[in-house]
Amino acid sequence: MIKKLTKAAAAEAATPKPEAGEEAAPVSNRAARAAERRDAIVEAAMEEFITRGFAATRLDDIAKRAGVAKGTIYLHFKDKESMFEELVRTVIVPVVAKLNALPPPTGSVRDLIETFAGNFLKEVIGTRRGDLVRLIVAEGPRFPAVADFYYREVVSRGMAGMRALIELGIARGEIHQTNLARYPQIVIAPAMIAVIWQSLFARHAPLDAHDMLRVHLDLIFGERRTT
Amino acid sequence: MIKKLTKAAAAEAATPKPEAGEEAAPVSNRAARAAERRDAIVEAAMEEFITRGFAATRLDDIAKRAGVAKGTIYLHFKDKESMFEELVRTVIVPVVAKLNALPPPTGSVRDLIETFAGNFLKEVIGTRRGDLVRLIVAEGPRFPAVADFYYREVVSRGMAGMRALIELGIARGEIHQTNLARYPQIVIAPAMIAVIWQSLFARHAPLDAHDMLRVHLDLIFGERRTT
DNA sequence: CATTTATGACTGACCAGTCAGTCATCGTCA
DNA sequence: TGACGATGACTGACTGGTCAGTCATAAATG
Known part of the structure; x- marks a missing residue:
């Protein structure tokens, strides 16, 4: 679990992040894609937390906004709080x-x-x-x-x-x-x-x-x- | 519903509020007792909202802290938000x-x-x-x-x-x-x-x-x- | 006794977190 | 090179629990 987080973070730091497009540009590297998704989640979560506050934010909404399934969030973060x-x-x-x-x-x-x-x-x-x-x-x-x-x-x-x-x-x-x-x-x-x-x-x-x-x-x- | 709110508020303004004690001093005037309870609810709600924020505050907790049943809250306030x-x-x-x-x-x-x-x-x-x-x-x-x-x-x-x-x-x-x-x-x-x-x-x-x-x-x- | 006020068990909606199943990607071997 | 099995990222339906708001009933009041 923690290993995955570390890996994703490392990938994010290492890869040149080929394109901003999400679905448009298919990326070969798996880790790079993971990092991209993590970024999308962070971005979406940011927006939701700011407008609704921590308690009132729904993880479903974050997932939808990030274009990701809810389960995916839990591949990157332990739970809502630590997220x-x-x-x-x-x-x-x-x-x-x-x-x-x-x-x-x-x-x-x-x-x-x-x-x-x-x-x-x-x-x-x-x-x-x-x-x-x-x-x-x-x-x-x-x-x-x-x-x-x-x-x-x-x-x-x-x-x-x-x-x-x-x-x-x-x-x-x-x-x-x-x-x-x-x-x-x-x-x-x-x-x-x-x-x-x-x-x-x-x-x-x-x-x-x-x-x-x-x-x-x-x-x-x-x-x-x-x- | 709104009528009740108004009545309670008026009572609060009008009565001299005989005693601070809640259960201890039985008060003859009905409106006065109602106002007292309202005050207790406001006080309790304040405390809860401050420590937990709006979304994370439970009405059950407010009720318990105010020494009142949850239903009573709804005699004084329309819902959580307007409260x-x-x-x-x-x-x-x-x-x-x-x-x-x-x-x-x-x-x-x-x-x-x-x-x-x-x-x-x-x-x-x-x-x-x-x-x-x-x-x-x-x-x-x-x-x-x-x-x-x-x-x-x-x-x-x-x-x-x-x-x-x-x-x-x-x-x-x-x-x-x-x-x-x-x-x-x-x-x-x-x-x-x-x-x-x-x-x-x-x-x-x-x-x-x-x-x-x-x-x-x-x-x-x-x-x-x-x- | 009639009426107003209070109660708290109950309901239905909602939501964090789970997990069995899917499928794209990757390494390996012929 | 191409085929194939292993891997693990990803999915989303599902579960268990929580909680706002309701309402039938009870208590208090006058």
């Missing part, structure tokens, strides 16, 4: 990779943060990744494993990185509030709120997250000279 | 009442916000109310009625109030960032993040929300003279 946990991991890993590939500190700290946060907003707000954040907030307390993983892989790293940036800003004299380094959350908070806001209240009062970000940075770095 | 929606309303209303009973602007704006936010943190963080916020974030997308209600009754009012405070601060020269009035979210964000943080990550890295609040206010109002 959810693995799924979150699978989706988050690439995000972590991106975080690690931060550019070296060139230019002002403000520009650094602005670029970084701007990308974050663009890639997260209104996308599936944003919903994933909401999903983790929603299901976290019932899935300590997920909350742990998310804290370890995303939150603590993000905080450490932000703290380093803040300290750099302080050292360079761009930031005057030295206590800020103790609470990187303050810098990140508006971006998080923006994500949640969009998925809950966009309909009532859409939020210009980028503009808000700019105002927030003005608060931290002092108002920008509009020369 | 959830009414419940959120019932619990939020007192909070709104408190928000409306804000003291008149005396003292510095900073002190005003500090006191207000301090109370907010004390009363929300780590309490059932905090979990309610998380619950709304979690279930909001699946219960537009809940999200709408919450936006209308809490978010929009809170934002308006905060905006007024910010404008007052600007008028008095305490706040220099005039753009801040356009995004009261920035002021509120750290408090919200603190609430979510505590219910997800308290175990990994407890957060001193009050200290963070102080740092954040320093950022907005300028560092405090420690004379």
Whole structure:
């Protein structure tokens, strides 16, 4: 059982994945096909879990959406619960990779943060990744494993990185509030709120997250000279 | 059916609610007893929904916790779904009442916000109310009625109030960032993040929300003279 | 005693997880 | 090369259990 999972994962990593098409392009390699199916399941499960939540999601629906029989799901995952946990991991890993590939500190700290946060907003707000954040907030307390993983892989790293940036800003004299380094959350908070806001209240009062970000940075770095 | 609901609600509003005891103190008034039971159900349901989420909560458990038979729940609520929606309303209303009973602007704006936010943190963080916020974030997308209600009754009012405070601060020269009035979210964000943080990550890295609040206010109002 | 309110056993729908059977693919041998 | 048996990925009908909602009956009330 576990052996199969490992094999599938290995295949996924190894094969160049010849085509995105599912039925259209018949693939010779068995393991490759298996990996493709696993991907389809992950994708479908993601969608279903996000829109219905863990408890209300039916495995039949996931199977149908993935174009697979229900039994197939159990070839790749032990049960619904561990499927959810693995799924979150699978989706988050690439995000972590991106975080690690931060550019070296060139230019002002403000520009650094602005670029970084701007990308974050663009890639997260209104996308599936944003919903994933909401999903983790929603299901976290019932899935300590997920909350742990998310804290370890995303939150603590993000905080450490932000703290380093803040300290750099302080050292360079761009930031005057030295206590800020103790609470990187303050810098990140508006971006998080923006994500949640969009998925809950966009309909009532859409939020210009980028503009808000700019105002927030003005608060931290002092108002920008509009020369 | 609807008639009964209305009647129960009216009774709840009208009766002085003689005693908190459930079985201990037999009450003569029928409507009063009904209201008491309704309260017990609301309380129990709250607890269950918070810990398990909407879909995973069993009405049998709510009934047992409330010390009531399952059928009784259906004397007060149409079904599970509308029960959830009414419940959120019932619990939020007192909070709104408190928000409306804000003291008149005396003292510095900073002190005003500090006191207000301090109370907010004390009363929300780590309490059932905090979990309610998380619950709304979690279930909001699946219960537009809940999200709408919450936006209308809490978010929009809170934002308006905060905006007024910010404008007052600007008028008095305490706040220099005039753009801040356009995004009261920035002021509120750290408090919200603190609430979510505590219910997800308290175990990994407890957060001193009050200290963070102080740092954040320093950022907005300028560092405090420690004379 | 009539009426309102409460009960909890019951029903039917629903769904996670199983497993006997099918069939495409692969290695092997003539 | 082509045929053939072994393998195991895949299927989907089925099972056992769960749970929202109902309703006949009982208790409380006035």
